[in-house]
Amino acid sequence: MAAEHRQIRNIGIFAHVDAGKTTTTEQILFHSGRTRALGSVDNGTAQTDWLDVERERGISVRAAVTRFDWQGMTVNIIDTPGHVDFVAEVERSLRVMDGALLVVSAVEGVQAQTEVIWQALRDRGLPTIIFINKLDRVGADPQRVLDEVKRLLTDRAAPIQAPMGAEDAYTGNLALLELLQDALLPEAEAFETQLIETAAEQDEQLLERYLNDQPIAREELAALVWSLTRQARLVPVLFGAANRGIGVEALMDAMVIGVPEPQGDMQAPVSGVVFKLERDPAMGKLAYVRLYSGTVHNRESVRNATQDIEEKVTQIRKIDGQRAEDVGVLAAGDIAAVCGWNRVRIGDVIGDPAHVPEAPRMAVPLLTVQVRWRSEADYPAVVAALQELADEDPLLDLQWLQGQRELHLKVMGPIQVEVLSHIMRSRFGLEVAFDPPSVIYKETPAGVGEGYVAYLTPKPCWAILRFRIEPLERGSGLQYSSIVRTDRLLESYQNEVERRVPEALQQGLRGWEVTDLRVTLIEGEHHVWHTHPLDFVVATPMGIMDGLNRIGTKLLEPMLRFRISVPEEVGGRVMNELLGMRGRFDTPVVRQERMELEGELPVATSLDFPARFGSMTKGRGVLSTFFAGYQECPPDVEAERPRVGVNPLDQAKYILAVRSAITSS
Numbered sequence: 001m002a003a004e005h006r007q008i009r010n011i012g013i014f015a016h017v018d019a020g021k022t023t024t025t026e027q028i029l030f031h032s033g034r035t036r037a038l039g040s041v042d043n044g045t046a047q048t049d050w051l052d053v054e055r056e057r058g059i060s061v062r063a064a065v066t067r068f069d070w071q072g073m074t075v076n077i078i079d080t081p082g083h084v085d086f087v088a089e090v091e092r093s094l095r096v097m098d099g100a101l102l103v104v105s106a107v108e109g110v111q112a113q114t115e116v117i118w119q120a121l122r123d124r125g126l127p128t129i130i131f132i133n134k135l136d137r138v139g140a141d142p143q144r145v146l147d148e149v150k151r152l153l154t155d156r157a158a159p160i161q162a163p164m165g166a167e168d169a170y171t172g173n174l175a176l177l178e179l180l181q182d183a184l185l186p187e188a189e190a191f192e193t194q195l196i197e198t199a200a201e202q203d204e205q206l207l208e209r210y211l212n213d214q215p216i217a218r219e220e221l222a223a224l225v226w227s228l229t230r231q232a233r234l235v236p237v238l239f240g241a242a243n244r245g246i247g248v249e250a251l252m253d254a255m256v257i258g259v260p261e262p263q264g265d266m267q268a269p270v271s272g273v274v275f276k277l278e279r280d281p282a283m284g285k286l287a288y289v290r291l292y293s294g295t296v297h298n299r300e301s302v303r304n305a306t307q308d309i310e311e312k313v314t315q316i317r318k319i320d321g322q323r324a325e326d327v328g329v330l331a332a333g334d335i336a337a338v339c340g341w342n343r344v345r346i347g348d349v350i351g352d353p354a355h356v357p358e359a360p361r362m363a364v365p366l367l368t369v370q371v372r373w374r375s376e377a378d379y380p381a382v383v384a385a386l387q388e389l390a391d392e393d394p395l396l397d398l399q400w401l402q403g404q405r406e407l408h409l410k411v412m413g414p415i416q417v418e419v420l421s422h423i424m425r426s427r428f429g430l431e432v433a434f435d436p437p438s439v440i441y442k443e444t445p446a447g448v449g450e451g452y453v454a455y456l457t458p459k460p461c462w463a464i465l466r467f468r469i470e471p472l473e474r475g476s477g478l479q480y481s482s483i484v485r486t487d488r489l490l491e492s493y494q495n496e497v498e499r500r501v502p503e504a505l506q507q508g509l510r511g512w513e514v515t516d517l518r519v520t521l522i523e524g525e526h527h528v529w530h531t532h533p534l535d536f537v538v539a540t541p542m543g544i545m546d547g548l549n550r551i552g553t554k555l556l557e558p559m560l561r562f563r564i565s566v567p568e569e570v571g572g573r574v575m576n577e578l579l580g581m582r583g584r585f586d587t588p589v590v591r592q593e594r595m596e597l598e599g600e601l602p603v604a605t606s607l608d609f610p611a612r613f614g615s616m617t618k619g620r621g622v623l624s625t626f627f628a629g630y631q632e633c634p635p636d637v638e639a640e641r642p643r644v645g646v647n648p649l650d651q652a653k654y655i656l657a658v659r660s661a662i663t664s665s
Contacts, residue, residue, distance in 0.1 A: 008333050009075045009259045010290070012093045014121075015103035016111035017083040020133040024103055024242040024251075025066070025079045031248050032068035034320065063089040063276060065288055065335060066320045073256040076335045084113050084626070085416035088395045092275045092346065094120055095359045096290035096335065099127040099259030101251070106132050106140035106239070110148040112563070112624035118153045120360045127232045129254050130157060136241040146237060158198040158225065159237040161250070192221075199225055202233045229258040263292075264332030270294030270302060270351030272330075277346055277392045280324075283315065283339040287348075289330060292355035296330045296338070304341070306348040314340030345391050364627050365395055365410035366558045366603050367437035369417060374431045383407065385428040389420070401644055411437060439604040441639045442630055443508035443553040444516045445471040451547020452523075455539040455655070462527035463535035465497065465543040468520040469551060475516065475629050478502060482521035489524030496533050497521060500540035504648070509553050511641030515630070516556075519544070538658045541648040549649055554632050555639060558603040561628035564596065564613075566621040571595035573616060581605035582634070600628055604637075 015021035029035045064079045078093045094100075100121050104114060121128050130149060132142050149157045196216060200207035203224060209216060228234035236254060240247020264271075276288035289296075296302055301312045317324045317337040330336040349356050373382045383400060386407060390398040399408040411417055417434050424430045448470040455463040472479065480501050482494050501519055508514040526535075562583075566574050568590060578585060578601065585599025601609070613623050633639075646657040 007073050008262055009073055009256055010096065010098045010262055010333075010335060011075060011101055011255055011259055012078045012080055012097040012099075013101045013103065014080050014090060014117045016105070016108070016113035016117075017081075019103045019105040019108070019111075019114075020242050021103045022079055024101075024131065024133060024248070025077065027242050027245050027248045028077070028252055029066065029068055029320075031245065031252065032070050034066070034068040062086070063093045065276065065337075067318065068252075070252050071256050075255060083415055084116075085411070085413040085419075087113070087116065087412065088393055089276075090117060091120070091360055094124055094126070095357060096273065096275045097124075097126060098262050099255075100129070101255060102128055102130045103242075104130060104132050104145060104149065105137075106134045106142045106145050107137050108622075109141075109145040110152045112626045115152060115624075116626050122154075123360055124357075125232050127230050127259055128235050129229070129251070129258050130235055130237045131242075131247075131251055132237060132239045133242050135239055135246070136244055142239050149237065154235055156198065156202065156233065157235045157237050158195050159239070160195065160225065160254070161237070161239050161247070192218075195225070196221060199228060199234060202228050226257050230260040262333030264355070265293050266295050266332045268293040268332070268352075268355075270296055271353070271355040272296075272350040273356045274344055274346055274348045274350065277344070278337070279388070279392075280339070285342060285344060286317070286319070286337040286339060287341050287344045288335065288337050289350060290335050291330050291332050291350075293332045294351060295332065296350075298326075298328045302341075302350055304344060304348050304350060305353050306345075307343065309343060311341040311343060313338055346394055364558075365397070365412055366440055366627065367411050367413065368440050369409055369411055369437050370435040371407040371409060372433040372435065378430055379405065381428065382424075382430055382432060385424060385430055389423065399644070409434075410440065437607070439558065439607075439639070441510070441512045441558075441633075441641075442556040443510055443512045443514045444556055444632075445469050445514070445548065446552035446554050447471070449547055449551035450522070451543045451545070451550065453539050453543035453546060453651075455535055455542065458655075460530045461532065461535045461538070462525075462530035463493075463539035464523070464525035465521065465536070465539050466523035467543050467547050468518075468522050469544075469547040470518050472516045472518055474556075474631065476518075477515055478505060479518045480520075481518075482524075484521050484524040489526055493526055493531070493533060493536055494521065494524065496536040497524070497540050500537055501544065504541035504544040507641075507643055509548055510555060510639065511643050512555075512639075514548065514553060538655060542651050542654065545648040555637065556630040557633045557637065557639075559628045559631050560601045560603055560606065560625040561598075562601055563598050563624045564621065565594050566597075566617050568593050568595050570617055570621070571597075574613070574621070577609070577612070577616070581609065600631075601625070604639075 013021055013025055026035075026038055030038045063081065065076065066079070067074060067076045069075070078097065080090045080093050102114070102117065102121070104110060132145050134140055135142060146157070146159060196206070196210055199221065200210045206216070206224060225234060225236065229236055236258060238247060238251050238254060240251060242248060270291070271293040272289045272291040274287045274289055278286040278288070280286050296313060296316065298313055298316055301310045303310050315326050316328055316330050317339065318327050319337050324337075327336060330338065347359065371382065371386065373379060386398050386409070390396045395410060397410045401408070409420070411420070414437070417437065421432060421434065424432045451467045451469060453463070453465050455461055478501070480498055482498070484494060486494070505514040564574065571588060575585070575588070575597070578597070578599065581601055582605055583599055583601040585597045589596045610623060613621055646654045648654045
């Protein structure tokens, strides 16, 4: 089993939309012999784009798990969506990978999603290989793109092939610098020097030898390059044209050499995480699991640590597109789909949580939409379908307001809304419509203050709480602590308060989530006879809202960071548009008759800007945007959301509602 463990690699494939990521995956599967015919994105035959909506639109909307065998290794690969609206799939995939392949177009170069993914890869410390693709396309400029990679992503990028023009790609040979074999092509000698210099910046011994003009054997250099790659201290760059299969096998060699083997003890207790859910017509839920330690077999019961339940495994599958194979066992370091867990949700930790890494945070839904259905008879089916989709994508955060018979979803953008409509129709046979998206604002305390509640009636009850509330810098989220002694307020009661504070902050004075604050429990009291743990479920929201009402809150709005390149003659008009949207930008830079701008825009004022930008620049402009965080709104901007349920500020009515004495509508 240990030998088999060492022969596994877990690699995610990432890219900005249309960089050729899925085509690269299809070529890898074909060249490895995993598939007998090439799948095509354009023809709707890609193995990893098997949903109807993916084949119709020609884009990936779900991460797809497949595998191939190469050089004695079994490589699990996850082909992730490239469109920003589906970045949640990227986020979940990053959590379970040991290495990454980042595909960049030789024409468009480094784009907004490329930068977002790169930052997440660096935060995780994942070894990464960059593949500059589409050398056969008109306008391909690999040297320019390589320079962009070094400028915008990392100065540790080290090309292990000489960058070439499009005409060289047609020869079917990219003059690979033979670090993977024994020889070095003569024309790449200058390029070898660049590689040594980049590697020497990460290795003191090599640097000393290089500065002293000591010879460095090519085999030694190759070994060092791949060692540094596996440590995420060097980023090898390869070039190719995946559509023609050019450079694909060299890329596969790099993937098995440059990504480390997964770690994990098969004899240790089970530890893993569910990162993807699908539904099979015969088997029900398929839970994709990355196992970090231990071994799971068919017909075993496994503990779900997140939900504190046990569920039985009926079957363990390896899945390639729409093909499945019952393998019977899932061992540490590997990935497979588990059948039989009916209550499982994405993000659930299986077994011991100790070995499971934290999930990266990339996806932040900035928009909310209300769902409409065709007839009242469809209402129960629509609720059930959306709950199923929210299990598969928790960031949808379905809000079911039963009293108002309303359904609301959080979304990343308009393409995701279109895809959801298509899935509801094709998978569930339901016709739904979505209201125009509205921006998700947030609130933060306007100052420092205290909130107090004494919940003493109607008997039996007794819960006294005092909170100190203070604002924090943007992006801090919620920080909670308690300084109350356990003889004043039992630890079990304090734990209940801590659980309820985040819930209490879901709706502030304006109805939005309250964030970027520190909440400290500074006073607490229970009664030896009258107090029940549920008293703190009632009291905590009242104490928090009392504090927010005394302090006041400021409204926060989501912002986008943008980078724009336009012909110089339309630069003035574009800047006027940006100013009209409350945009802020740095001094423009003019390069080769094009104006480049960088700055920030509110999401609320720029929802339709991409469409207007294309018309304004006659298709010659380049616009890249990515989430830049929340910032305080100007005084003249107001946005309120209707509160769900009874406001805890109306304490008498709220107590009755929570105690089910009245309805909370």
